[in-house]
Amino acid sequence: MTTANARADRFTQWARGRWREWAITLAAFVLALLVGAILMCAADPDVAGQFAYLFTAPALPLGAAWAKVSTAYSALLAGAVGSPTALAATSAAAAPLICAGLAVGLAFRAGLFNIGAQGQAIVGSIAAAWVGFALPLPPVIHLVVAVLAGLLAGGVWGGVVGWLKARTGAHEVIVTIMMNYIAGGVLAWVLTTDAFQRPGRDDPISPEVPASAAFPRLYEQLHLGFFVAILAAVAVAWLLDRSVLGFSIRAVGANPHAAGTAGMNVSATTIITMATAGALAGLAGVMAALGPSVNGVPVPLTEGLVGTVGFDAITVALLGRSRPLGIVLAGLLFGGLNSGGLAMQSVAQTPLTLTLVLQALVVLFVAAPQLVATLVPFLNARKAKVSLTGADA
Amino acid sequence: MIRPVAEQARGTGLQLKGITKKFGSFVANDAVDLDVRPGEIHCLLGENGAGKSTLMNVLYGLYQPDGGDILIDGRPVRFADPKAAMGAGIGMVHQHFMLVEVFTVAENLILGREPGVVVDLKAAKRTVRELSERYNLPVDPDAVIEDLPVGVQQRVEILKALANDAQYLIFDEPTAVLTPQEIDDLMEVMKALRDEGKGIVFITHKLREVRAIADRITVLRRGRIVGDAEPGTSETELAQLMVGRAVDLTVDKEHAAPGDVRLTVDELTVANAAGAVVVDSISFEVAGGEILCIAGVQGNGQSELADALLGNIPVLSGRIRLDGRELSQASPRQSIAAGMGFVPEDRQHDGFIGSFTIAENLVLNRYDTAPFARGAALDLKAINDNAVALRDEFDIRTPDVQNLGSSLSGGNAQKVVLARELSRDLALLVASQPTRGVDVGAIEFLHKRIVAERDKGTAVLLVSTELEEVEALADRVLVMYRGGVVGIVPPDTSRDVLGMMMAGVPYEEAQALAVADTKGKDA
Numbered sequence: 080m081t082t083a084n085a086r087a088d089r090f091t092q093w094a095r096g097r098w099r100e101w102a103i104t105l106a107a108f109v110l111a112l113l114v115g116a117i118l119m120c121a122a123d124p125d126v127a128g129q130f131a132y133l134f135t136a137p138a139l140p141l142g143a144a145w146a147k148v149s150t151a152y153s154a155l156l157a158g159a160v161g162s163p164t165a166l167a168a169t170s171a172a173a174a175p176l177i178c179a180g181l182a183v184g185l186a187f188r189a190g191l192f193n194i195g196a197q198g199q200a201i202v203g204s205i206a207a208a209w210v211g212f213a214l215p216l217p218p219v220i221h222l223v224v225a226v227l228a229g230l231l232a233g234g235v236w237g238g239v240v241g242w243l244k245a246r247t248g249a250h251e252v253i254v255t256i257m258m259n260y261i262a263g264g265v266l267a268w269v270l271t272t273d274a275f276q277r278p279g280r281d282d283p284i285s286p287e288v289p290a291s292a293a294f295p296r297l298y299e300q301l302h303l304g305f306f307v308a309i310l311a312a313v314a315v316a317w318l319l320d321r322s323v324l325g326f327s328i329r330a331v332g333a334n335p336h337a338a339g340t341a342g343m344n345v346s347a348t349t350i351i352t353m354a355t356a357g358a359l360a361g362l363a364g365v366m367a368a369l370g371p372s373v374n375g376v377p378v379p380l381t382e383g384l385v386g387t388v389g390f391d392a393i394t395v396a397l398l399g400r401s402r403p404l405g406i407v408l409a410g411l412l413f414g415g416l417n418s419g420g421l422a423m424q425s426v427a428q429t430p431l432t433l434t435l436v437l438q439a440l441v442v443l444f445v446a447a448p449q450l451v452a453t454l455v456p457f458l459n460a461r462k463a464k465v466s467l468t469g470a471d472a
Numbered sequence: 473m474i475r476p477v478a479e480q481a482r483g484t485g486l487q488l489k490g491i492t493k494k495f496g497s498f499v500a501n502d503a504v505d506l507d508v509r510p511g512e513i514h515c516l517l518g519e520n521g522a523g524k525s526t527l528m529n530v531l532y533g534l535y536q537p538d539g540g541d542i543l544i545d546g547r548p549v550r551f552a553d554p555k556a557a558m559g560a561g562i563g564m565v566h567q568h569f570m571l572v573e574v575f576t577v578a579e580n581l582i583l584g585r586e587p588g589v590v591v592d593l594k595a596a597k598r599t600v601r602e603l604s605e606r607y608n609l610p611v612d613p614d615a616v617i618e619d620l621p622v623g624v625q626q627r628v629e630i631l632k633a634l635a636n637d638a639q640y641l642i643f644d645e646p647t648a649v650l651t652p653q654e655i656d657d658l659m660e661v662m663k664a665l666r667d668e669g670k671g672i673v674f675i676t677h678k679l680r681e682v683r684a685i686a687d688r689i690t691v692l693r694r695g696r697i698v699g700d701a702e703p704g705t706s707e708t709e710l711a712q713l714m715v716g717r718a719v720d721l722t723v724d725k726e727h728a729a730p731g732d733v734r735l736t737v738d739e740l741t742v743a744n745a746a747g748a749v750v751v752d753s754i755s756f757e758v759a760g761g762e763i764l765c766i767a768g769v770q771g772n773g774q775s776e777l778a779d780a781l782l783g784n785i786p787v788l789s790g791r792i793r794l795d796g797r798e799l800s801q802a803s804p805r806q807s808i809a810a811g812m813g814f815v816p817e818d819r820q821h822d823g824f825i826g827s828f829t830i831a832e833n834l835v836l837n838r839y840d841t842a843p844f845a846r847g848a849a850l851d852l853k854a855i856n857d858n859a860v861a862l863r864d865e866f867d868i869r870t871p872d873v874q875n876l877g878s879s880l881s882g883g884n885a886q887k888v889v890l891a892r893e894l895s896r897d898l899a900l901l902v903a904s905q906p907t908r909g910v911d912v913g914a915i916e917f918l919h920k921r922i923v924a925e926r927d928k929g930t931a932v933l934l935v936s937t938e939l940e941e942v943e944a945l946a947d948r949v950l951v952m953y954r955g956g957v958v959g960i961v962p963p964d965t966s967r968d969v970l971g972m973m974m975a976g977v978p979y980e981e982a983q984a985l986a987v988a989d990t991k992g993k994d995a
Contacts, residue, residue: 321850323839323840337821337822337823338825340784340816341804341808341837342805344803344805
C-alpha cells in the first residue's frame with residue numbers, strides 16, 4: 080500500500096518535472112514558427128512590398144502575409160505528417176538523426192562532449208559502403224556484415240578519442256573536432272583510390288551498393304533502418320538506466336571524483352563510452368550509406384553523403400535532453416522538418432534553408448528556457464498559480 | 473537558563489519580524505523574529521536544515537520573504553538583491569567564499585564595485601592595508617587568493633564586507649573550514665569587530681564556540697525560533713534545545729580490546745600532484761577493534777595519507793598491508809575488494825553523487841556485485857530494498873529513497889556515505905572528518921556507529937582535525953606534522969600537549985612545557 084503510494088507520488092513528481100520541459104519545448108517550437116513566419120514574409124518581395132500599405136489599407140499586407148505563411152506551414156505539415164508517404168519520408172530522414180543524436184546524448188551522460196559524431200558517421204559510412212559494393216556476400220549476411228563494419232569503424236573512431244582523453248587528458252572537444260577533419264579528409268582521399276572510385280568515372284564517387292546490402296524497404300521510403308534506430312534507442316535506454324555499465328557511465332559523468340573513489344575505473348569508462356557513442360554515430364553513417372533513397376537504391380558514397388548529420392545530432396541531443404526517448408522524438412521532429420521542408424519549398428517557394436533556420440530557432444529557444452519563460456507569460460502565470468496554491472496548503 | 477523570546481524595544485539595530493519563507497509546500501522559515509544590536513555577537517544556533525541559512529539569505533537579499541519585515545533602526549527596508557543589502561550596511565561572510573581565486577586580494581576587494589572605467593588598484597591596496605591594521609586582520613593586498621590558506625581567504629571575505637562599510641556582519645558557519653588555531657584567531661577578530669560597534673550574526677552548530685563568544689543565543693529548529701538562551705547555558709541544554717530532545721554529547725564506549733594487527737603501514741611516502749612529498753616515510757599499525765585517530769592541523773598530510781591508503785593517489789615508496797595483503801600499488805577497486813571502507817574528507821566531492829538517487833548512492837561501490845547486479849543488468853529491486861533497509865537502520869531522513877541525493881541535508885548525506893561503507897564486511901574503516909558539517913544529532917549517531925564498527929573487530933583509522941572528536945573516539949592518537957609522525961599518544965593526553973604536538977613539538981618536550989606552563993600560572 081505504502082509502496083504503491085510512494086510510486087504514485089514519484090510519478091506525480093516526475094510528471095511535474097517533465098511538464099515544464101515539455102511546455103518549454105512546445106513553446107520554443109511555436110516561437111520558432113512565429114519568427115520563421117516573420118522571416119518568410121520579409122524575404123518574399125511580394126509580401127514585403129505590400130507592407131507599404133500597412134497604415135492605409137492594413138488588410139492588404141496582413142492578408143498577403145497570412146496567405147504566404149499559411150500556405151508554407153500547411154505544406155510543411157503536409158510534407159512531414161500529412162500522408163503515409165510523408166510519414167515514411169519523415170522516418171527515413173529521422174533514422175540517422177536518431178542514431179547520431181544517441182551518440183552525442185550517451186557521451187554527454189558520461190560528461191563528454193562528443194562533437195565528433197560527424198567524423199564517426201563518415202567513417203561508418205565508408206566502411207558500410209565498402210562492404211556493400213566490394214564484398215560479394217549472400218543477402219542478409221551482406222547487410223549484417225556491412226552494418227557491423229560501420230559500427231566497428233565508428234566505434235574505433237570514437238574509441239581513439241576516449242583513449243587519448245584517458246591516457247593523456249586531451250580534451251575530447253578538441254580531439255573530436257580534429258577527428259572530424261581527418262575523417263572528411265580520409266573520405267576525400269579514398270574516393271580517389273581504385274578501391275573506392277567507380278570504374279570509368281573521374282569524379283569522386285563509389286560504385287553503387289547492391290540491394291543485398293541495402294536496408295530493405297518496408298513501405299515507400301520507410302526502411303528497416305528506422306527500426307534499427309529505434310532499437311538502438313531502446314538499447315541505449317536500457318544501457319543507461321538498467322545496466323551495470325550504464326551506472327558507471329552516469330556516475331563518471333555526474334561526479335568523476337566520487338566514481339573513482341568508489342572504485343570505478345574512470346579511464347575505462349571514458350574509453351568504452353566514446354567507443355559506444357562512436358559506434359552509434361557510425362550507425363548513422365550506415366543509414367546514409369545503406370538506406371534506400373527516393374529512387375529505391377542507396378546513394379553511392381560521395382563526399383557529401385552523410386550531410387551534416389553529426390552536427391544536427393548535437394541539436395537533436397540537446398532538444399532531447401540527452402535521454403533516449405527525447406532523442407527519438409527530437410529526431411522525428413527534425414526528420415519531419417527535413418521532409419516537410421522539401422514540400423514547403425515546392426509548394427510555397429520557401430527556400431529549404433528556412434527549415435534549417437527553424438531547427439536552429441527551436442534549439443535556441445530550448446537552450447534558453449528563461450527566454451521562453453519570459454516570452455510566454457502563460458508559463459509565468461502558471462508558475463504563480465502553483466506557488467499560490469502552495470501557500471494555501 | 474532558557475527563557476522565552478524576548479520583545480525588544482523598537483528602533484534599535486537590525487530587526488527581522490515574522491519572516492516567513494516557503495519553498496513550495498516546505499516552510500523553511502515560519503514567522504521568525506530576530507534582532508541584532510550594534511556591538512553584540514548574536515549566535516544563531518540550529519541543526520543543518522533548521523532554516524538558518526535561508527533566514528540569512530532573506531536578510532542578505534538573495535531570497536524574497538513570503539511574509540514579514542526587515543527593519544533597520546526601526547525603518548522598514550526591502551532588499552531586492554545582495555547589492556541593496558550591502559548598501560544598507562549588511563555584509564556576509566559566506567561559508568563557501570565568493571572570491572575569484574586567480575585575482576589578488578586587492579582585486580577581489582574592488583570586484584563588483586569598480587567605479588568608472590579605470591580600476592584604482594592603488595586605492596584598493598590602501599583600503600586593504602588600512603582595514604587590516606584597524607581590525608588586526610593581516611593580509612597582503614598583492615597575494616593571489618588561491619595561494620592563501622583557507623583562514624586567510626576568510627579574512628579577505630571579512631575585509632570585503634568591511635570595505636563596503638558593513639555595520640552588520642553575518643558569518644555563515646565560518647569555523648567549518650578552519651583549524652583550531654584559525655578558529656581562535658577568528659574569535660578574536662569577531663570580538664574586535666563587536667567592540668568596534670558592529671552587530672554580528674554568528675551562524676553555527678558548534679556548541680563550544682557558541683559558549684565561547686556569544687552575547688546572546690537564538691535557537692532555530694525546523695524553521696521556528698524555539699527560544700533564546702543565555703551565553704552561560706550548558707552545552708547539553710543547548711543541544712537539547714537545538715535537536716528537540718536530550719542529546720548525549722559524550723560517546724559511551726568500552727575500553728578497546730585490540731586484536732591482531734590488521735593494517736600495517738611501513739615507511740610510506742606519498743607526493744602530491746605538484747610532486748612535493750606530503751607524507752614522509754611514516755609507519756604505524758592499527759589492530760582490529762581499536763580506533764587510531766590521526767590528529768593534526770589540516771594540510772599536514774592526513775588527507776593524502778587517507779587517499780594513498782585507498783589507492784586514489786600513487787604511493788612513492790613504502791608498504792601498506794591489510795590482513796597480510798599488499799595494497800601499496802592497489803587501485804581503489806582492489807582496496808575496496810580487500811575490505812577497506814572509505815569515508816572521504818570531502819563528502820560532496822568524493823563520496824556522493826547529488827544527481828543520483830539515494831538508493832544509487834547507497835550502492836556506489838557495490839553496484840556491480842551480487843545481489844545488485846545480475847550479469848550485465850542492475851537489479852533495481854535489490855538496490856531499492858537495500859536502500860529502504862539502510863534508511864531505517866541508519867535513520868536517513870528522507871520520504872523516499874528514490875529522491876535525489878542532493879535533497880539530503882549534510883548530516884543525512886554523511887549517514888548515506890557511512891551506511892554504504894558499514895553495510896559491507898570491513899577489515900579497515902578509513903574515515904576522514906566524518907562529522908564535518910554535520911549537526912549534533914547526527915554526530916551522536918555517527919560516532920556510535922563508528923564505535924560499534926570497532927567493537928565488531930574492524931580496524932578503524934579516523935582522520936580528524938577536531939580535538940573534541942579525537943578525545944571522544946580515539947583509543948590511540950597519532951599526531952601528524954608536515955607529513956611525519958610527531959608521536960603516538962594515549963587519548964587522555966591533555967589538549968595543551970596535543971596542541972603543541974600538532975605544531976611539531978615532540979611529546980616529552982610538549983609535556984614538560986605544559987607542566988611548566990601550569991606551574992607558571994599557579995605561581
